[in-house]
Amino acid sequence: MAPKRYEHPELADVPLAKALAALSDPCRVAIVRRLLDAERELACHEFELTQSKGTVSHHFRTLREGGFILTKVSGTECLNRLRLEEFNARFPGLLDLVIAEK
Amino acid sequence: MAPKRYEHPELADVPLAKALAALSDPCRVAIVRRLLDAERELACHEFELTQSKGTVSHHFRTLREGGFILTKVSGTECLNRLRLEEFNARFPGLLDLVIAEK
DNA sequence: GGTATAGTTTGATTAACATCAAACTAAGGA
């Protein structure tokens, strides 16, 4: 069967409100922070989140739709990485706020 | 009777997610934008919002708790102004994103 | 094929939030 495809919006099409809404949940801020620290791709299960699989999947989707991350399938897992340069160009300073946070 | 007192959080105590959640409503973004443009104190009723008084009061409270504004009583009205320097020091670039958007 | 792992999707529940109307508080002016 055809492999799963993830939709990634053009950053120009992501409204500020949508990006900010994606960061309005502390859990998602933590995910972004972790990706900033790691500086490498991370699978969803590497975040050791306390919520159920379904909820975690929802948070990653929200970050994807907010333009924060790219997700690709790799074997049985899916790897996530920040759209770092692109995102900084579209929303300058926003990721820096996440870095600065605590 | 004792005059109304408004609570204003220490900006250091405002989590990023809380500030961003305050910006997740278009009405509140509009209020912040208006204050940025006005560069002076504005009473709630000067915003000519379409919602009921109660709802408007709720939005201003949310912005207060998000660290965006200071409110003080003046006669029968209450005057609002941005905590501009403070806020820029706590969340550098965030207000600039609001200015830049559209 | 059978089993395990990693995520997604769906359906239902719960928690937050936006909203309004109405009652209330506080100050100003007749």
Next chain:
DNA sequence: TCCTTAGTTTGATGTTAATCAAACTATACC
């Protein structure tokens, strides 16, 4: 004192978002 203006608070309703469990998809390995 009475009336008006400006805003808050409360109680109720509708909507959106977070959450979980369970069923499902896709890959890897035996």
